[in-house]
Amino acid sequence: MSTESPLIQSMRTAVAAAPTDVPLRLHLAELLLGEGLSEAAVAETAVALQHAPGDAGARALMMRAMGLPAPAAEKPGSVPAPAPQEPRAQEPAPEVPDAPAPPTGFDWAAAENEVADAVPPRFVTSGPTSTAPEAPLAADGGGEPGDATAWEVDTPGTVTLADVGGMEEIKERLEAAFLTPMRNPELGRLYGKSLRGGLLMYGPPGCGKTFIARAVAGELGASFMSVSINDVLDMWMGNSERNMHEVFETARRQAPCVLFLDEVDALGAKRSRMQHGGMRNTVNQLLTELDGVGGANEGVFVLAATNVPWDVDIALRRPGRLDRTLLVLPPDAPAREAILRYHLRDRPIESVDLGKLVKVTEDLSGADLAHLCESASERALLDSTRTGVVRMINMKDLLGAAKEVRPSTDPWFASARNVAMFANEGGMYDELLAYLKRKRKL
Ligand SMILES: Nc1ncnc2c1ncn2[C@@H]1O[C@H](COP(=O)(O)OP(=O)(O)OP(=O)(O)O)[C@@H](O)[C@H]1O
Ligand SMILES: [Mg+2]
Known part of the structure; x- marks a missing residue:
């Protein structure tokens, strides 16, 4: 995300370290909005709302982020409504269907319902999946020694x-x-x-x-x-x-x-x-x-x-x-489950059947799975922006995204296949050959 300022980047780090800290996340959303990154602001606010569905500040922010007029009456003590913004270049003002046009122009009851619903059943189960806990996988830090003379060393970490x-x-x-x-x-x-x-x-x-x-x-x-x-x-x-x-x-x-x-x-x-x-x-x-x-x-x-x-x-x-x-x-089924769980951990999801998702994501790499979660979020976000009703990421978004993601490892296997078949000196690629055979890729 090259368009994000250093301040926003460090806020993101802080939020990643304290994912349930609602005020912190709202602060990030506010900054994002301030820089015109309204979609990202909506995404962060949606997560905040999931943790604190009734938070007036979060609701107000969500409306601003979505380009809707500010709520009429703000409770004292809540985040003050901002000065009215310039009309934004945006799709026709989202109208809430069959709501008796409340003065705010936004159906909070419906949105809140939507959000409240999503809180308990984040995952549903169908069929046997492993019972891997929501493991605190560390993001891949990847050393970036920008300065070739100062090599970075991480102190003993918690990932095992x-x-x-x-x-x-x-x-x-x-x-x-x-x-x-x-x-x-x-x-x-x-x-x-x-x-x-x-x-x-x-x-x-x-x-x-x-x-x-x-x-x-x-x-x-x-x-x-x-x-x-x-x-x-x-x-x-x-x-x-x-x-x-x-x-x-x-x-x-x-x-x-x-x-x-x-x-x-x-x-x-x-x-x-x-x-x-x-x-x-x-x-x-x-x-x-x-x-x-x-x-x-x-x-x-x-x-x-x-x-x-x-x-x-x-x-x-x-x-x-x-x-x-x-x-x-590429990750096997339990690995895919762990990876999906990790990438969905902070997103507003409802009724996600991980077992099913694991089945339809065979051959996807860890990076592909991250991308899948990202594009499922985009789908839900776009939808929310379009309708003006905040909704959670659901199975339909995830399965839809899964259909579009192609395994990024295909080209690698195409070249590896030749090497394994014709240059397997000392049996170095025996393991790979066995895998290709099992996958009927030989
Ligand atoms: N078995 C696993 N369990 C949990 N997470 C995994 C697993 N395998 C991969 N991942 C996740 O997949 C992501 C990609 O993995 P990683 O960056 O280590 O791949 P890589 O092989 O080093 O890729 P590259 O060749 O591009 O450097 C990581 O962020 C990691 O969290
Ligand atoms: Mg790597």
């Missing part, structure tokens, strides 16, 4: 594997490859489990690689450092190596720390335009850092990720380096 819905196989692999030896070094040594090197996650975009890495950090009570290799690379000779070293040094200072290296394919020789020289040195620097002489990497756990594993430099895939791979596929 329990927040990762479904994906049991992945959790088991992580447990065996990473977590158990980490929690129990003695046992790890007994089984000769080396903690050198790291794990390379790969798969289509938006399916949870970053999220899983963050959850692993939470699981270990470790800090989390997310670095995109593209931010490490620098056109000046020697700077990329220096940056790479700095990244590892920062992680070491913060140990225990999960160092998440995203987009490691950027180091791949195939992609490099400075193939000779620059990039080679950077790869070598990374190898040196991974080897961590003299136990330097004690407490530093490297997780790497890529959408294009076939572009990853083979030197990085050798034993002791990023030698183990983990395929992260």
Whole structure:
């Protein structure tokens, strides 16, 4: 949302941290309205009304946001009605059908009914769905080191594997490859489990690689450092190596720390335009850092990720380096349920049958599911604006949106299929082949 001011952005963060704080949310809505973002203001006010259906300030704000005349009589102490606004360029003034035209021009009783109704049954059930709690999934923070010299480290977070819905196989692999030896070094040594090197996650975009890495950090009570290799690379000779070293040094200072290296394919020789020289040195620097002489990497756990594993430099895939791979596929049913639940948590919804929604969203990525919830909200919002009656987001909106969202992972599978079939060296893509076969995509 590039049109939103920094003030609004920080208000959004505050509201996300305290989703039930009605005055705070109304303040945000007020700011949005002030900047002419009336649809966004309506959306926020609708959520506020859901938490506090009778709030006079919220009602007044909703009317203004919807471009309706202010209510005639304001109770003292409530948010003062604003000065009458210039008539807005808008659809014909919404009229409330068969209401005896109250002086306010808006049928509050109906709107309130609508809102009040939605409060108890947010979700309905049909058929067996898992009973995942409304987990506090953290939004994907994604490190954004705008300044290449200051690498950001998050203190130990609260997201753990329990927040990762479904994906049991992945959790088991992580447990065996990473977590158990980490929690129990003695046992790890007994089984000769080396903690050198790291794990390379790969798969289509938006399916949870970053999220899983963050959850692993939470699981270990470790800090989390997310670095995109593209931010490490620098056109000046020697700077990329220096940056790479700095990244590892920062992680070491913060140990225990999960160092998440995203987009490691950027180091791949195939992609490099400075193939000779620059990039080679950077790869070598990374190898040196991974080897961590003299136990330097004690407490530093490297997780790497890529959408294009076939572009990853083979030197990085050798034993002791990023030698183990983990395929992260589109979310399975329990994962989809967790993701949908998360994205609907703060929206005004009524009678949503998650089980049904999970069934019709197969193959959608986490990012697609977020988009689905967004466009369902838009439908309900547009409707509310059109009719002047605030209504909740319902199954019809969600199913309608589901029909329109196409799996964004299709192109990825199209290219991955060829690689898996014709370049499956060392069985690296066995897992992917098995999935494609199961999906009849081979
Ligand atoms: N199993 C899951 N349980 C709960 N949420 C999930 C799960 N999988 C993915 N998500 C959600 O899906 C969103 C997208 O995931 P994420 O950003 O981690 O994908 P990614 O694989 O890193 O994507 P990219 O390749 O674009 O970097 C996240 O916001 C996350 O909250
Ligand atoms: Mg990611």
